[in-house]
Amino acid sequence: MNTLASITTHVPTIQRFTTDAGARGIWTIISEPGDRDTGNLIAALGAEEALNVLLHGTGDAAGLDLATLRARTRPRATTGNIAAAFAAADTGSAELITPAHPHWPAGFNDLGTAAPYALWVRGTTEILADPLNTAVVGARASSGYGEHVTMEITAGLVSRGHVIISGAAYGVDGMSHRAALASGGRTVAYLAGGLDRYYPTGHDALLTRITEAGAVASEIGFGQSPTRYRFLMRNRLIAAAARATVVTEAGYRSGSLNIATHAFTIARPVGAVPGPVTSPTSAGCHRLIREFGAQLITNAEDAAAL
DSSP, rough: OOOOHHHHOOOOGGGGSSSHHHOHHHHHEEEEHHHHHHHHHHHHHHHHHHHHHHHHHHBBTTTBOOHHHHHHHGGGGHHHHHHHHHHHHHTTTTEEEOSTTTTTTTGGGGGGSSSOOOOOEOOGGGGGGGTTTTEEEOOOOOOOOHHHHHHHHHHHHHHHEEEEEOOOOOHHHHHHHHHHHHOOOOOOEEEESSSOOOOGGHHHHHHHHHHHHHHEEEEEETOOOHHHHHHHHHHHHHHHHSSEEEEEOOOOOHHHHHHHHHHTTTTTOEEEEEOOOOOOHHHHHHHHHHHOOOOEOSHHHHHHHH
């Protein structure tokens, strides 16, 4: 099995990074996001030594049983696979951001051992750590009402200096990004796959615009597609990177409720916009207010107060 040193010898593109950053970049390729076994190993040994132990060592490390983790990660840890991902990152002009980087979102620390190993970023990295990062999220199948409210609240937040964070999905997410750009603001999109595979594909042009006035980021290495699990894990990044989360429209089982749950878990304020009681696309917002104590949001002033 390869060690980090032998991988670096065969993958020259890694040599421009520190050993810690290079190791963390490899972890984004071989391990699934939010894997606590990986997180515990890195916390115990550091990213470089954890990689060496995983790929070259035997038995346990720091009291952790590594057999299952090795079974999950070693098939991906080929020199060819790693070389292809780093080459694609170079071609795509992506920057690798790690916890040692000054633009690392401090909120990720609240995720503990489920924090991302690193971020691949296109665009302006310093806005990742902006103190007024606010998430505006909601239903994919949004109504005209939901999109209008999203546009009004987003524009109002931008006018108050907020950076808008969302997930680039159809519906509310896309509207929040577009409204931020139309208002002359800055926005960050967190994706659930590699940055060489913008998803959804229908938002390729939007994501390209975001890189010019903000940033597009992912904890997933280049060459990897989004999956249901990765979407759920991506949601924790949106919640942790933001100082507050606003859900403008959501069905009873909307994925945006998963973002809100992550936010509640790490003690972030959550707001929800009410809608018509007859509208199923607002049922999730009503549920957040009624069952989870989300703040009722009716305008940008309410959202900013979060």
